[in-house]
Amino acid sequence: MIVDMKKRRFSVYSYRTLVLCILFLAGVFFALPVVAEDSVVRVHSDIWMPYNGVPGSDEEGYAVDILREIFTPHDIRVEYADRSWNRSVLGLEQGGTDLVIGAFKFEVPNCIFPETTIGETVMGLYSTNPHLKINDYDGLRDLKIGIVSGWGYRKWLLEDAEKHPENYIRLYGDEAFPKLMELLLAHRVQLIPGSSMVMNYQIKRNGLQDKVFFVGYGPSPKSEKLYYAFSPLHPERSRRLAKIVDDGMKRLRESGRLAAILAKYGLSDWE
Numbered sequence: 001m002i003v004d005m006k007k008r009r010f011s012v013y014s015y016r017t018l019v020l021c022i023l024f025l026a027g028v029f030f031a032l033p034v035v036a037e038d039s040v041v042r043v044h045s046d047i048w049m050p051y052n053g054v055p056g057s058d059e060e061g062y063a064v065d066i067l068r069e070i071f072t073p074h075d076i077r078v079e080y081a082d083r084s085w086n087r088s089v090l091g092l093e094q095g096g097t098d099l100v101i102g103a104f105k106f107e108v109p110n111c112i113f114p115e116t117t118i119g120e121t122v123m124g125l126y127s128t129n130p131h132l133k134i135n136d137y138d139g140l141r142d143l144k145i146g147i148v149s150g151w152g153y154r155k156w157l158l159e160d161a162e163k164h165p166e167n168y169i170r171l172y173g174d175e176a177f178p179k180l181m182e183l184l185l186a187h188r189v190q191l192i193p194g195s196s197m198v199m200n201y202q203i204k205r206n207g208l209q210d211k212v213f214f215v216g217y218g219p220s221p222k223s224e225k226l227y228y229a230f231s232p233l234h235p236e237r238s239r240r241l242a243k244i245v246d247d248g249m250k251r252l253r254e255s256g257r258l259a260a261i262l263a264k265y266g267l268s269d270w271e
Contacts (some may be wrong), residue, residue, distance in 0.1 A: 041071060041241060043080040044088040046174060050201045050265040051226070053100045055080050063118050063228070064099045065261045070248030081149065084174045086150040092231045098241070103229035107152040109256040111229040112238040115251040119270045121195040122223040123154050126203075127215045128184060134216035135193070146171060146189035148176040156219050157193055185211065193218075200264075 016252050043064070045052050052061035060080065085092070089108060091097025105113060125134050134140065140160060147153060147161065149170045161168045169189055171179055181202065183189045196214075203212050228245060230238035252258040255271070262268055 038076050040079055042098045044091055046085045047082055048198055050100055055082055062261050062265050099228050099230045101111040102226050104152045104224050110232045112242055114242040114245040116246050117225045117227055118126045119226045120223050121197045123193050124196045124214050125191055125193050125216050125218055126189050126199050126212055132212040132215040134218055136219050143190045146180045146183050146192045148226045184195045
């Protein structure tokens, strides 16, 4: 039998080319960023009660409870995990996190936000000394102030921390805020700034009404709205999820279910 070597050579080369093309396309496919399926929403934030608490506990926080109420009817599972704020925001930008809880728009301006807020808060100043009254920069001098690195404090406070770093103690990581409270109670810091909602909740929950006191707003008592912030990596998906949140929040508010969720934490509707 006579074999046409040209045809054989062509067949071998064609086969090799086909294999290489398949391998190349497979490499490209697996190199592409993975878009999470709509069946799961990955929620990451540091513990910030009453907005979000310990994952899997009886009180995960009202912002987590709301998400579960909204997404469950759409067969979307909420995967909530406790991570430091810096890690959570990094996950929004690089992948691995679909949304964070309790963001100010100025903190993550590239993210996608629902129209619906999850509350409104003002940054207060808290101390174990009830006689302190701080309404301007002068009141901050000669005090040791504790802050959490990466948190979205008011601009005036962050600028003061840059100008007077010797007056500030910065804590990092998942347990930074509870450690700040411990430092305050141990008088190792004299002042901590924080969301009025969060601080008042912690003070009441831990029976600290006679130990930790609100001592002023500093130079600016302006309140800020809080949001769920969705990842900018996949904007179409994030906009779709944000729309579900808007529609769901309206449904919860009209049905009275939102009021029931908030009542669990001793709160009422912010609108």
